[in-house]
Amino acid sequence: MIIVLRIGSPEPEIQQVVDAVKKFGYEPKLIRGVERTVVACVGDERNHHTLESLIVLPQVETVTPVQKKYKLVSRQFQRHDTVIDVAGRKIGGNSFHVVAGPCSVENREQTLETAKAVKAYGATLFRGGAFKPRTSPYDFQGLGRAGLELLKEARAATGLPIVTEVMSPMDVEMVAECADVLQIGARNAQNIPLLALAAASGKPILLKRGISGLVDEWLLAAEYICVHGNNQVILCERGIRTFEQAYRNTLDLSAVAVAKKETHLPVFVDPSHAAGRADMIIPLARAAVAVGADGLLVEVHPDPATALSDGGQQLTPAQFAQLMAELKPLVEVMGKKLG
Ligand code: PEP
Ligand code: MN
Numbered sequence: 001m002i003i004v005l006r007i008g009s010p011e012p013e014i015q016q017v018v019d020a021v022k023k024f025g026y027e028p029k030l031i032r033g034v035e036r037t038v039v040a041c042v043g044d045e046r047n048h049h050t051l052e053s054l055i056v057l058p059q060v061e062t063v064t065p066v067q068k069k070y071k072l073v074s075r076q077f078q079r080h081d082t083v084i085d086v087a088g089r090k091i092g093g094n095s096f097h098v099v100a101g102p103c104s105v106e107n108r109e110q111t112l113e114t115a116k117a118v119k120a121y122g123a124t125l126f127r128g129g130a131f132k133p134r135t136s137p138y139d140f141q142g143l144g145r146a147g148l149e150l151l152k153e154a155r156a157a158t159g160l161p162i163v164t165e166v167m168s169p170m171d172v173e174m175v176a177e178c179a180d181v182l183q184i185g186a187r188n189a190q191n192i193p194l195l196a197l198a199a200a201s202g203k204p205i206l207l208k209r210g211i212s213g214l215v216d217e218w219l220l221a222a223e224y225i226c227v228h229g230n231n232q233v234i235l236c237e238r239g240i241r242t243f244e245q246a247y248r249n250t251l252d253l254s255a256v257a258v259a260k261k262e263t264h265l266p267v268f269v270d271p272s273h274a275a276g277r278a279d280m281i282i283p284l285a286r287a288a289v290a291v292g293a294d295g296l297l298v299e300v301h302p303d304p305a306t307a308l309s310d311g312g313q314q315l316t317p318a319q320f321a322q323l324m325a326e327l328k329p330l331v332e333v334m335g336k337k338l339g
Pocket of ligand 1: 103129133184185186187208238270273
């Protein structure tokens with residue numbers, strides 16, 4: 001932390017700051033300029049009492065951290081890419097995986113038909129929501145436990161591991177019993193008890209970025225999972241809320257580049273929730289590959305016009321086939337292998 005004192009602070013007030021810094025376990029180093037004094041505080045901010053509260057002292061003008069708050073997820077902590085094993089699929093490193101499936105598990109036929117189709121076209125994991133975090137309480141809320149049973153059937157029929165969302169800490173045990181990867185959705189991106197319990201399940205976790213989440217907040221949410229003993233985290237950028245209304249959210253590819261640089265975790269892109277429009281999925285997916293993403297999460301439905309949620313953004317199986325065909329050479333150009 002760097003503490004800048006107000007111009008002309010008298011010696012006793014400088015000393016008061018020095019004493020407070022020592023009390024919190026840091027070593028204060030004074031830099032005395034012509035007009036003002038700066039106190040550089042040496043010590044690991046992540047393990048000590050925060051100095052930020054010193055801003056309340058009248059002689060303190062600013063208190064600025066110089067260290068990132070996250071540690072376990074950072075490249076400084078681990079230089080090599082984390083590779084996560086999901087039922088034999090290696091996520092991260094030099095592979096590129098596509099998680100595909102419907103927004104919601106609606107019924108047996110729709111679920112099995114989609115799982116078989118996405119597998120045939122090259123998806124390596126199957127997604128589908130049994131618990132749906134809908135904006136309106138009047139919209140389809142998901143099949144819940146019955147949906148999990150259908151996901152198990154889809155896995156048995158195709159061999160594809162299951163990615164499905166857990167919305168509540170109370171449901172972690174039940175969802176983890178079915179899921180190969182637990183998804184934590186954008187609306188729950190900072191639900192600390194959920195992050196902690198999901199981590200404790202020992203399952204890999206696909207962590208979406210919050211709807212208006214800062215990159216720092218996203219990475220600190222991942223840090224929570226790691227702090228609870230689980231470093232199998234897949235970060236997923238799914239678009240953020242901006243002023244733009246031409247599409248549902250704004251896909252923040254810069255965040256993918258930053259997350260790849262700052263962390264050792266695999267980073268996926270969800271163009272479906274970013275765009276909210278089926279016609280934008282392929283171009284955004286191409287861009288995701290080019291920016292260095294490690295995989296995609298894409299919504300696919302046998303008949304999007306009848307979907308119970310997110311119909312406008314789901315690809316038909318034929319459109320999904322086209323997406324996969326277009327991705328293959330791009331993935332290779334990026335030095336990765338599909339699946
Ligand atoms: C989803 O994946 O179906 C979903 C609800 O995503 P998000 O949390 O990104 O809105
Ligand atoms: Mn959806």
